[in-house]
Amino acid sequence: MHISEGVLSAPVLISGAALTAAGTTIGLKHLDYERIAQVGILSSAFFVASLIHVNVGPASVHLILNGILGLLLGWAAVPAILVALTLQALFFQFGGITVLGVNTLIMALPAVLCHYLFRRLIWKRPIVALGTAFACGFLAVFLSALLLGGALYLTEKDFMAVASLAVAANLPVMVVEGVITAFCIAFLKKVEPGLLPGNRPSPNVAETCTNACEEAPSLGKEVTDAP
Amino acid sequence: MHPDRASLRGLLILLTAALILSVAATASSHGISVFAWVEGERVVVESKFSGGKRPVGATVRVFDPKGKELLSGTTDAQGGWAFDLPQQTALKIVLEAGMGHRGEWTLSAEEVGAASSAATVDEKPHTHPAPQSTDAPPAGAATQDLDARLQRIVAAELATVTSRLARLEERLDGPSFQDILGGLGYILGLVGIGAYVQSRRSRDAQTSKRKAP
Numbered sequence: 001m002h003i004s005e006g007v008l009s010a011p012v013l014i015s016g017a018a019l020t021a022a023g024t025t026i027g028l029k030h031l032d033y034e035r036i037a038q039v040g041i042l043s044s045a046f047f048v049a050s051l052i053h054v055n056v057g058p059a060s061v062h063l064i065l066n067g068i069l070g071l072l073l074g075w076a077a078v079p080a081i082l083v084a085l086t087l088q089a090l091f092f093q094f095g096g097i098t099v100l101g102v103n104t105l106i107m108a109l110p111a112v113l114c115h116y117l118f119r120r121l122i123w124k125r126p127i128v129a130l131g132t133a134f135a136c137g138f139l140a141v142f143l144s145a146l147l148l149g150g151a152l153y154l155t156e157k158d159f160m161a162v163a164s165l166a167v168a169a170n171l172p173v174m175v176v177e178g179v180i181t182a183f184c185i186a187f188l189k190k191v192e193p194g195l196l197p198g199n200r201p202s203p204n205v206a207e208t209c210t211n212a213c214e215e216a217p218s219l220g221k222e223v224t225d226a227p
Numbered sequence: 228m229h230p231d232r233a234s235l236r237g238l239l240i241l242l243t244a245a246l247i248l249s250v251a252a253t254a255s256s257h258g259i260s261v262f263a264w265v266e267g268e269r270v271v272v273e274s275k276f277s278g279g280k281r282p283v284g285a286t287v288r289v290f291d292p293k294g295k296e297l298l299s300g301t302t303d304a305q306g307g308w309a310f311d312l313p314q315q316t317a318l319k320i321v322l323e324a325g326m327g328h329r330g331e332w333t334l335s336a337e338e339v340g341a342a343s344s345a346a347t348v349d350e351k352p353h354t355h356p357a358p359q360s361t362d363a364p365p366a367g368a369a370t371q372d373l374d375a376r377l378q379r380i381v382a383a384e385l386a387t388v389t390s391r392l393a394r395l396e397e398r399l400d401g402p403s404f405q406d407i408l409g410g411l412g413y414i415l416g417l418v419g420i421g422a423y424v425q426s427r428r429s430r431d432a433q434t435s436k437r438k439a440p
Binding site for chain 1: 233234235237238241402406407409410411413414415417418421422424425428
């Protein structure tokens with residue numbers, strides 16, 4: 001899902017860079033420095049995830065993990081993904097420096113979106129939570145594929161063709177990521193629910209849990225056992 | 228346990244494990260590099276320490292693909308050694324220079340086969356009777372024959388160089404373990420800086436709270 005250097009036109013690159021800069025600023029404001037180790041771990045996971053390839057016919061696509069990053073970090077996913085993509089560009093030559101802004105936007109924007117869509121739903125009944133987590137992982141990759149098509153379309157390629165190709169090629173990734181996200185969220189709910197969104201108020205932004213807090217006690221054992 | 232301390236501990240454990248594994252996998256500080264290639268029926272081995280010095284009098288042993296030792300020798304003053312090809316299979320050449328310094332090089336079966344076939348190509352023309360006539364057609368035929376032989380010899384010799392280049396390119400292709408560790412190290416560094424900034428902030432907040440009545 002990394003676009004390489006020299007593919008996109010200058011206006012697309014510049015606007016991508018500008019939007020990513022804005023997103024990073026917001027993300028740094030939302031970044032809870034008390035939890036910076038968690039951000040670092042997730043950023044490392046994202047960094048390494050691109051090395052895990054899923055073969056699809058002649059092409060091969062790689063894992064992205066932006067679903068779980070978005071769900072757990074929210075806006076802080078933008079700087080986390082930016083850092084990981086920069087290091088990938090420098091160390092692995094994945095993507096490039098000029099195209100860094102667009103690549104970050106493609107992967108981080110769906111992450112943030114999925115955070116706000118799904119952060120309350122994961123506190124419902126286990127079955128619903130599992131389905132929500134799967135949908136989060138799936139949707140994040142799907143939206144990334146659409147944004148990829150959009151970026152290429154704005155550089156005078158046919159949107160429908162590119163977008164449908166990107167979506168089709170990444171379908172296995174969507175499924176795999178949905179499964180991974182579902183397992184991760186289920187595991188975290190049992191072991192460390194404090195890491196999940198909505199469980200504790202963020203000191204920087206009024207993300208205090210409202211209806212989530214009212215529903216959480218109904219989960220009984222899982223929440224009250226949190227350290 | 229506070230969620231951040233738990234994740235920090237997990238991160239530290241993961242990193243320590245990665246560091247230990249990396250030392251085991253890639254340790255080559257003050258290492259020995261060994262190169263070997265086939266020249267006709269001889270195998271030439273060259274070696275040097277990282278830094279340029281040559282291992283003198285180091286033991287070199289040659290193994291077949293099954294691990295059976297075929298022959299051994301010692302390096303000369305330039306860290307080199309040469310031996311006759313014992314058999315037409317892949318060979319593993321292991322060099323030990325004492326004090327735990329060890330290096331190895333594997334010659335693939337293709338390299339061994341290709342280069343030694345160049346030698347047989349080279350030897351064949353000697354058995355043909357050389358044409359003595361000075362007429363144009365036989366002389367033309369002789370040069371054509373020479374060209375063809377030269378081409379075959381060059382191609383066979385180049386085969387070893389090309390296969391070594393291919394192996395070198397393979398190593399450069401794709402992210403190496405060191406690259407992954409490097410990237411993770413930078414992320415860890417950023418986490419550390421962020422944690423330091425946070426500790427300074429909270430310390431300043433505490434001192435300002437104490438100052439305020």
